[in-house]
Amino acid sequence: MDILNGWSSLITRVQNSAWYTSLIIVLALFSLGVLLYEWLGESTLVQLETLLAIDLIIAYIFLADFVVGLFLNRSYASKSAYFKSNWLNLFSSIPVTTEVTQLLRILRIWRAVRVLRAAGNLWFARKNYTRLR
Numbered sequence: 001m002d003i004l005n006g007w008s009s010l011i012t013r014v015q016n017s018a019w020y021t022s023l024i025i026v027l028a029l030f031s032l033g034v035l036l037y038e039w040l041g042e043s044t045l046v047q048l049e050t051l052l053a054i055d056l057i058i059a060y061i062f063l064a065d066f067v068v069g070l071f072l073n074r075s076y077a078s079k080s081a082y083f084k085s086n087w088l089n090l091f092s093s094i095p096v097t098t099e100v101t102q103l104l105r106i107l108r109i110w111r112a113v114r115v116l117r118a119a120g121n122l123w124f125a126r127k128n129y130t131r132l133r
Contacts, residue, residue: 011072015065021119024065028092031058062093088114 014020034051037043043051066089069082076082083090 008072008074011068012074015069015073016075018119025116025119027058027061031055034058059093062089066090066093 034055038051066086070079073082
């Protein structure tokens, strides 16, 4: 049980760190760029297959982030509290394979906005803390 507590504490620290948040922002923005390129650019079949492979990898990373956070992140009082706060992250991890699921990619934009807002709150809190100190 001590090993699980150690992993939980590590996962909580990592998922709440600034560098991890930055990585998730970069992945969400990159995914948005892939989406825009796919919609606006004239792509060949090979390029589309490559974009779908990249999108699938990003979706798996988001899904792993959600599942690991659900079971190991201790920042939340319960799994239901984690799910209520992060349910959009689950939908943003759905890989795009059909026209219907392509609409769900827009949820990644929402995830990027939420992460940027959280990063901004962290930055302003740190700035106010150092000013008060």
